[in-house]
Amino acid sequence: MKRRQFLADLIYGATLAVTLPASITEARVNTTGIRYLRPPGALPEDEFQSQCIRCGQCGEVCPNRCITYFGLANGTDVLDTPFIVPREQACILCMKCGEVCPSGAIQPIKKTFEDIVGKVKMGKARVDETLCLSFQGKTCGVCYRACKLQDVAIRIGMLEQPHVLDGCVGCGLCERSCIQIPQAIRIIPDYG
Amino acid sequence: MSSTNRIFHIRHLNKLRWLTLTLVFLVLLLLPFLHLYQTYIAAHAYDLLSPGEKQIYDFMEMLTSPFVSDAETQLDAVKGNTWSGTLFGLQLSDPLAAVTQMAAAMKIYWPFVLTALIPVVLTVLLGRFYCGWICPATFLYELNSNLAVMLHKLGLHTGNRHLDRRFKYVVLAVGLVLSAISGAVLTAAIYPPAIIGREIYYGIALGGYSHVVLGGFGAGAVFFFATLLFDLFVARRGFCRYLCPGGALYSLLGRYRLLRIQRVVEDCNDCAKCNAICEFGLDPLRDDFGQECNNCSACIAICPTDAFAFKFSIKDQPYQGPGHLGRIYKRDQAVTAEDGNV
Numbered sequence: 001m002k003r004r005q006f007l008a009d010l011i012y013g014a015t016l017a018v019t020l021p022a023s024i025t026e027a028r029v030n031t032t033g034i035r036y037l038r039p040p041g042a043l044p045e046d047e048f049q050s051q052c053i054r055c056g057q058c059g060e061v062c063p064n065r066c067i068t069y070f071g072l073a074n075g076t077d078v079l080d081t082p083f084i085v086p087r088e089q090a091c092i093l094c095m096k097c098g099e100v101c102p103s104g105a106i107q108p109i110k111k112t113f114e115d116i117v118g119k120v121k122m123g124k125a126r127v128d129e130t131l132c133l134s135f136q137g138k139t140c141g142v143c144y145r146a147c148k149l150q151d152v153a154i155r156i157g158m159l160e161q162p163h164v165l166d167g168c169v170g171c172g173l174c175e176r177s178c179i180q181i182p183q184a185i186r187i188i189p190d191y192g
Numbered sequence: 193m194s195s196t197n198r199i200f201h202i203r204h205l206n207k208l209r210w211l212t213l214t215l216v217f218l219v220l221l222l223l224p225f226l227h228l229y230q231t232y233i234a235a236h237a238y239d240l241l242s243p244g245e246k247q248i249y250d251f252m253e254m255l256t257s258p259f260v261s262d263a264e265t266q267l268d269a270v271k272g273n274t275w276s277g278t279l280f281g282l283q284l285s286d287p288l289a290a291v292t293q294m295a296a297a298m299k300i301y302w303p304f305v306l307t308a309l310i311p312v313v314l315t316v317l318l319g320r321f322y323c324g325w326i327c328p329a330t331f332l333y334e335l336n337s338n339l340a341v342m343l344h345k346l347g348l349h350t351g352n353r354h355l356d357r358r359f360k361y362v363v364l365a366v367g368l369v370l371s372a373i374s375g376a377v378l379t380a381a382i383y384p385p386a387i388i389g390r391e392i393y394y395g396i397a398l399g400g401y402s403h404v405v406l407g408g409f410g411a412g413a414v415f416f417f418a419t420l421l422f423d424l425f426v427a428r429r430g431f432c433r434y435l436c437p438g439g440a441l442y443s444l445l446g447r448y449r450l451l452r453i454q455r456v457v458e459d460c461n462d463c464a465k466c467n468a469i470c471e472f473g474l475d476p477l478r479d480d481f482g483q484e485c486n487n488c489s490a491c492i493a494i495c496p497t498d499a500f501a502f503k504f505s506i507k508d509q510p511y512q513g514p515g516h517l518g519r520i521y522k523r524d525q526a527v528t529a530e531d532g533n534v
Contacts, residue, residue: 008366009358046375053304054380055276056390058229059398061268065444068398069390071394072411077376080390096268103282103293103304164449185267191484 032074036083037170037189039067040120041098041107042092044192052105054080058097066091082106084122086172086187091122093148093171116169117152123170123189125154127162131184134161143174143185200373206493209324213331216274218330220389224396225252226267233264273389274328275380276307283307286386287315287445288438292379296371312445319446323432323439324488326472329384329416333429336420340428351426354473355434357484364440383438384419384431387412429471433484447483448506453491455479459499460515466491466500476500479511 027123039058042048056133059067066089070078084091093116098108109119126141133140134156141160147153152172162174162185170187179186211217229252232241253263260266271278276285291307294300315322323330363485367379380386391413446508454475466476469490474481476491478518492500497517516522 009362050298050375050377051293051301053276053285053293053377054386054390054392055272055285055289057272057276057278058532060271060393063230063264065397069394069410075380076381077374079376079381100268100271100278102272102278102285102307103289104301130202143503 014049019074032070034074034085035186035189036121037091037172037187038191039082039097039106040095040116040122040169040171041092041101041109042122043105043107047192048105049077049081049104051154052081053103055102056080056082056103057100057102058082058106061096061100063094063096064092065089067097067108084172085133086175087183088176090172090176092173093169113149117149117167120171121190121192122167122172123187124168124171125164125172125174126188127164128184128186129183132162133180133184134159140179142177142179146173146177148173203493203498205489209488211482212325213327213334216326217328217331219270220273220392221396222255223270223273226256227393227397228434229253229256230264230267249339269444273386273393275383275386275389284310287312288379288383288441289377289386289443291371292368292371292377295368296375296377298372315442315445316448317332317450318443318487319449319451320439320484320486321446322442322486323436324486327385330405330432332388332416332420333384333432334471335424336423337429340424344425351428351430353427355427355430357433357473359434360440361444363435364437367437379437381412382415384396384436385438387416393415401492408468428473433472434478442486443483449487450504450506451482451487452481452505452508453485453487453489453500454481454502454503454509455515456501456514457512459497459520460517461497461499462515462518462520463496465494465496469494473474479509481508 036038038045038048039062043051054069056069059065059069067082068085068088069080069082072079082097093111093115095109095111099109107119109115112174127135127143129135137159139160141156141162143162144150144154144156144160148171149167150167151165153165154168155165157161157163164185170190172187174185175183175187198309201509225248227247230249232238232245232249238246238249256263256267269278269280274286276289278284285304285307287308294302295297311322332448344350363382364379367382371378391409395409395413420434428436453476460477462477464477467474470476471490472484472486474485487502492498497515499515499517514524
């Protein structure tokens with residue numbers, strides 16, 4: 001009798017759970033209100049949210065302290081998941097987070113040139129030519145110098161004008177280093 | 193004195209338990225500081241650190257230099273928390289994390305599920321031991337229980353309601369179903385040990401970008417504080433007893449555990465101190481441990497006549513009647529003896 005009551009409770013709770021929050025099933029878009037990157041090697045956004053267990057180990061191994069975590073203000077789906085705001089602190093592509101991630105939400109990627117260029121898809125940089133100093137005739141080239149994948153991800157032309165190439169992985173070091181305020185080069189995130 | 197299957201009998205086991213709880217909690221406190229230390233090394237800028245950061249650097253260097261030569265990489269050996277952590281290359285995870293990930297992702301990601309294997313096997317053998325011996329939230333909850341006793345002595349009202357213990361299974365089921373619907377690991381947000389592990393890290397290491405130490409606490413800290421108040425004013429140890437989804441999973445896994453605390457009826461004097469001390473509101477006096485018992489050994493420590501012992505058995509023994517040293521048993525004996533004489 002007790003067991004039957006318990007099972008009834010279980011089923012009742014489960015149906016409540018299914019019927020009440022129908023709104024959460026809406027398609028995954030960036031509802032957080034900020035432009036963020038996932039750590040290098042992260043799965044596409046949908047899979048990332050369902051596979052990340054919110055243990056916080058990625059942030060704990062990050063030697064650059066670029067990985068921070070969402071709070072409740074950004075929604076329950078992304079609560080406590082890791083993200084990077086490149087203007088605050090960009091990824092230095094050390095690939096430690098993928099190594100330590102137990103859940104597979106951040107896939108391990110070897111720290112070699114080929115693997116990083118081939119597999120890391122955090123986003124892609126885009127230059128705003130109306131803001132960029134070099135396009136205004138004041139030679140700068142800081143973004144190029146900050147880039148870890150020079151001439152693969154970014155090249156500079158006349159007057160140090162930056163041009164983003166296909167090799168860009170979106171680590172955000174260029175955005176972090178841009179001396180313009182607001183920054184003239186930004187990472188457009190790639191959520192897969 | 194029965195000697196069947198009796199393994200050992202140590203009254204100070206409860207102190208050992210407090211030692212492990214404290215150690216786990218201290219390690220969780222230490223890890224964010226070690227992380228900060230590693231980032232300071234990686235930045236190669238000791239001179240540019242603020243005085244507070246320099247103190248952390250120096251103290252951590254003092255702590256770790258006897259053990260590691262290359263702190264920046266070697267300190268990666270211990271990372272994470274009890275929700276999921278890396279311990280000298282061995283990755284261990286909470287079974288609840290594995291189960292919820294399965295529900296949320298709708299698939300089994302074996303590399304992760306296998307990290308929960310050792311805890312699952314240990315739980316099947318030892319029952320809900322995690323709750324009593326390791327859980328960093330238990331450390332705070334038990335201190336909270338002690339606080340409740342103090343408040344009670346001061347004459348303040350503290351809650352000791354009894355709710356339905358099965359409610360936590362509903363919480364577990366609802367948590368899993370919600371995770372499956374939303375495709376996000378939601379139980380992590382309401383599971384105290386996971387919260388503690390994260391919030392300690394947030395509070396110490398993520399104090400904003402201004403590098404202010406202490407100040408990054410998030411929503412989890414508020415939730416945990418609310419559970420502390422719940423335990424204090426509604427039900428003693430109420431979250432663990434009635435609401436914890438992880439506790440529910442551990443209880444189910446440990447239902448047929450091998451190692452059990454059992455009452456030795458010959459030594460029992462019916463003083464009922466065990467029932468009073470039991471954090472989980474069980475009834476050891478009437479041999480009612482059930483799947484909730486976490487082998488914490490508090491009843492062993494409090495028992496004045498050493499009437500509890502660890503035994504290997506997959507089932508609790510049925511109620512053995514009043515203890516042989518107690519008044520009821522002696523009176524009954526006297527009565528039957530008289531009957532025999534007549």
